[in-house]
Amino acid sequence: MAKGSGLGVRGWLLLGLITVVVLASTGVWNPFPGVWEWVNRSEPISEPDVVWQRRIGGTPRSVTFAGDAVVVEQRTRVEARRLSDGTQLWERKADWSAVAGADRDAVVVVGRLLTKGYEVLDPTTGATRRRDDAAVAVWTWRNLLLDAHCVAPTDCTLTAWDPRGTAPLWTAFVPGVRSGLLGDNPDLLDTRRLDAVRVDEELAGPEPVPPLLGFPIDGRVHVLDTATGRVLTDVEPGREERLSVIGGRLLRITARSQDGTCYFAISGRDPATGQETWQRAGVNLRTADNAGCAQREDPQGGRNVLIGVAPDGREAVLDGYDGRLLLVAASGERIVAVDDRYALVRAADQRSVTARELGTDRVRWTRSAGAKAGAALTLHAAVLADDKPSRLVALDPRGGAELATLRTAANALAVGSTGMIIGEGREIGYVRFTGATGATGARPRNGGDRPSSPAGTGGVPPAEDSCGPKRESCADPEDG
Known part of the structure; x- marks a missing residue:
């Protein structure tokens, strides 16, 4: 008896494949992107699962929220992904x-090594908004973008821009900005x-511009007012001094070696007048190493505050503007994160982390955490990274309410108003905070593209989250 004359299994499969190819080529239906995404997707990097997870071309060097986009910096390229679904x-x-x-x-802002200039790109489209061909840094x-042009090693111009502006806010002349091509955000x-x-x-993303900046140039420190662009002073540190510009003050930090130990002193000065305002x-301030009290590091801290160790070994937070002790930890406690609002303090028994409000020592919340737990404070969330078991927790920095709790070995890469980006190797994923609805936070009150201030008139666009050196621009409703 002759075998059946039907197409058979192979024939039907071939016919089906031809049909799918024809439909895809004519734009009627294309299943291949979805199938490839399903095949290429790795195991979820957290539990519960993230809103979206994508594998990028290389291990990210930094990840930053930028409106409706997430900007991912890699070794030789930068890309942006849609915040809502992670598509490139x-x-x-x-x-x-x-x-x-x-x-x-x-x-x-993007640039190339060993090449002058930079481009300012729109984060959603990648279109060039402004181009510069000569900046070295x-x-x-x-709320500010600052670049440096040097016609000679000792003749440089600093120019301030509104990030989306096309006309300079102000310019300032300085005798150099170190040497060579410095790229983005030199120290x-x-x-x-x-x-x-x-x-x-870089979890928190860009910070508000400080009221004063300190540029180290040829062994001196040039202090620049970011509101007007005026260089207020240039100071040479003494042999036992290190200079820092924090909280609107020029700090002279002295470490003197005597009797086998280091003796420290701090003096805060008004750069405009040179007068000492506090000591x-x-x-x-942990600026010195163990070899002869030589100071090679900036003091630890964040924004307008400093972290130091008192003579009795207790850690403390100081206001850079007036030298006040904003917080003094108990014996054995350790400050693990700080900004100009709160400090996260690990308990002496290393079993919990407490958020305390600076200036009042009010306990905002307490959370169990291991001895090796990492911690960070951002405008929108406090983040704790624990192990055994491995977890990432995002909390409301004000009251401690849980915004997200993940069982994951991934790292916290970026925090925004609606969620955070986590990553492990080449995999990144978006976690939406509890109660977050939109793709981005509220639009700044001025709305739209801000017009730039006329050249030479000064003025810096206000940062919505900047409290000022003494937090004078912020109010706590609980305090009336």
Whole structure:
């Protein structure tokens, strides 16, 4: 008996494949992207699962929220992904990148190594908003972009821009900005952030521009007013001194070696007048190493506050503006994160972390955490990274309410108003905070593209979250 004359299994499969190819080529129906995404997707990097998870081309160097986009910096390229679903919006070759501005007023600044200039890109489209062909360095904040042009090693011009502006806010002349091509955000004389396990140091994104900046140039410190662009003073440190510009003051930090130990003293000065405004002795700001009290590090802290160690070994938080002790920890306690609002303090028994309000020592909340837990404070969330078991927890910094709790070994890479980005290797994912609804936070009150101030008139766009050196611009409703 002859075999059946039907197409058979192979024939039907071939016919089906031909049909799918024809439909895909004519644009009627294309299942391949979805199938490839399903095949390529790795195991979820957290439990519960993230809103979206994507594998990128390389291990990210930094991740930053920028309005409706997430900007991912890699070794030789930068890309942006849509916040809502993680799809790629654009990609550019770049050796360095940084985000300036905040929320929907953010921009992406990119450049190449050993090449002067930079481009300012729209984070959603990747389109070039402004181009510079001569700058040797760029600094980025939430409400300011600063670049440096040098016609000679000792003849440089600093130019301030609104992040989305096209006309300079002000210019200032300085005798150099160190040497060579410096790229994005070269070191200034300010505070040094605390290290945290499994928490990226750029977690919070760009900060508000400080009232004063300290530029180290040829062994002197040039102090610049960011509101007007005026260079207030240039000072040479003494042999036993280190200078820092924090909280609107020029700090002279002295470490003197005597009797086999280091003796510390801090003096805060008004750069405009040179007058001493406060002084404090005996507080070790951890600027010196163990070899002859030589100071090679910036003091630890954040924004307008400093972290020091009192003579009795207790850690303390100081106001950089007036030298007040904003917080003194108990014996055995350790400060693990700080900004100009709160401090996260690990208990002496290393079983919990407490959030305390600076200036009042009010306990905002307490959370169980292991001895090796990493911690960080951002505008929108306090983040704890614990192990055994491995977890990431995001909390409301004001009241301690849980915004997200994840069982994961991933790192916390970025925090925004609606959620955070976590990552493990080449995998990144978006976690939405509890109660968050939109893709981005509220639009700044001025709305739209801010017009730039006329050149030479000064003025810096206000940062919505900047409280000022003494938190004079912020009010706590609970305190009336």
